[in-house]
Amino acid sequence: MKKRLLAITMAALMGCSLMACSSGSSETKTDTSSKAEESKDSESKADESKADAGEKKDAKNFKVGMVTDVGGVNDGSFNQSAWEGLQKAQKELGIQAKYVESKTDADYIPNIETLVDDDYDLIICIGYQLADALKTEAEANPDKKFAIVDDSSIKLDNVACLMFExxxxxxxxxxxxxxxxxxxxxxxxxxxxxxxxxxxxxxxxxxxxxxxxxxxxxxxxxxxxxxxxxxxxxxxxxxxxxxxxxxxxxxxxxxxxxxxxxxxxxxxxxxxxxxxxxxxxxxxxxxxKRVDIAVYDEAKAALDGEYKSGVKTYTLKDGGVDIAPTTDNLxxxxxxxxxxxxxxxxxxxxxxxxxxxxxxxxxxxxxxxx
CATH class of the missing domain: 3.40.50.2300 (Response regulator)
Incomplete structure (x- = not known):
């Protein structure tokens, strides 16, 4: 009788052990499967992003936003020229356009984040003073396209640097x-x-x-x-x-x-x-300094699926810089x-x-x- 009880006890213990092993194996498998799925998702999104870069977008749903520096959009100069270029793109290309005005340096990151959160397709920062803020946001949002005027220090796949002679x-x-x-x-x-x-x-x-x-x-x-x-x-x-x-x-x-x-x-x-x-x-x-041309060109390139990161420089030869066409006083x-x-x-x-x-x-x- 004692031998039978011992055998039954041993069998029960072995059964519990097997169940525990089986349970541990199942959790590990599920975990591995989940990571594999996430990896596939990430690769899929990356592939979609690459494919997206080469496709022409629907203009009426395509949004381009710009962030001014502290000079403001009515500075009669740099920021105003940029906004005029974006307004031209809105009129001629049919895109949606918006600017966010910075009053102080502390506004740069929140302003960029506003456009990111509103799912803008291209975000253009006006002036080298926004470089640090843009780099932070571009690194945090690799699926978003950015551009900056007057800074060539950012070496990221999702940042275009618009420079001038x-x-x-x-x-x-x-x-x-x-x-x-x-x-x-x-x-x-x-x-x-x-x-x-x-x-x-x-x-x-x-x-x-x-x-x-x-x-x-x-x-x-x-x-x-x-x-x-x-x-x-x-x-x-x-x-x-x-x-x-x-x-x-x-x-x-x-x-x-x-x-x-x-x-x-x-x-x-x-x-x-x-x-x-x-x-x-x-x-x-x-x-x-034709910031208006550069902003327009960048909006059009992004809309047409031809956005490219890296440095683009405008010169006297291509009309990117020049003396003003108004010559009444000369x-x-x-x-x-x-x-x-x-x-x-x-x-x-x-x-x-x-x-x-x-x-x-x-x-x-x-x-x-x-």
Whole structure:
């Protein structure tokens, strides 16, 4: 009897052991299966994303949003030009378009996230100041397409970097300033001293000096793209020191520069867009940086399934930078000279300096805003 009870007990224990093993094996299998399914899903989504990149989208359901820098959408310059390009895309391509305005640096990430959460197909950030925020969001949302103006530091598969040879445009207006000044004193106001903004400076100073080697160039870094009061003060100080032509590359701050020039009755030179409409009798010309074209091109490429990450650079040769088409205040003979200067830049005969070493090799240490 004892032997029978022992046998039954052993059998029961073995049965429990087998059930426990069977249960553990089942959980592991389910877990592995789940991971395999997730892996397949991930690969499938990646494949769909690649396929999606090459397909033309339905325009009426295609959404492109832009985030301004602190200069705001009505800066009469950089951000406004970008928005005009996106509005053109909306009108001509039939897409949906929206901008989100940044008041401070702290708005950049929340503004980008707003467009991500609203499922925008392409999100364009206007200005290098948004680079860190964009990189953070692009890494967190690899399935979203992004673009940024004036920054080429982000090396991600879902970020397009839209760059410009702005030194070429500022060289042209510098040449105009050097030929136009009567006092032999001109001014330069920039919003901030960065690599991008300094390209404007090097180009302008080089143009002035090549047109008029005796010209004095007053320089001021305002450290803001949204302080019209500081812009006007900078212009007033230059007027007090006999400047009769002042170029600004300062976004919204530049509206103050233009106002100061208007009150003093001297020439102002605009930037990014044709700013003649801001003050028709004050704006001599403008250094065009066609952010509007770049934004339009990027929206169209994304809509057509031709979006590409990486750097795209706009130049004088392709019309991405230029002198403004409004020429009411320019001498016709000077315009002819400018056309010759443009041809020399495009052909490579004239090489416009963009960096400090190249500038100083020819003109010396006269740039004061580094």
């Amino acid at each position: 702005q030194a070429q445009a500022s060289y042209l207006v510098g040449y105009v300033a050097g030929k136009t000044t009567k006092s032999n004193t001109v001014g330069l106001v920039i919003g901030m001293s960065t690599d991008t903004m300094n390209e404007f400076g090097y180009g302008y100073l080089a143009g002035v000096k090549d047109a008029n080697k005796d010209a004095t160039i007053l320089q001021n870094n305002v450290n803001s793209f949204a302080d019209t009061g500081a812009g006007k003060t900078a212009a007033n100080n230059m007027v007090a020191n006999k400047a009769d032509v002042i170029f600004h590359a300062a976004g919204g701050t530049g509206l103050g520069v233009i106002d100061g020039c208007k009150e003093a009755g001297i020439w102002a030179i605009g930037v990014d867009s044709d700013q003649s409409k801001v003050a028709p009798k004050t704006i001599l010309t403008s250094a065009m 001498d016709p003979e000077l315009l002819k000279e400018v056309e010759g200067v443009k041809a020399d830049i495009i052909s490579g005969k004239t090489v416009v300096p963009k960096v400090k070493a190249d500038f100083e090799a020819k003109y010396g240490d006269i740039y004061e805003l580094d």
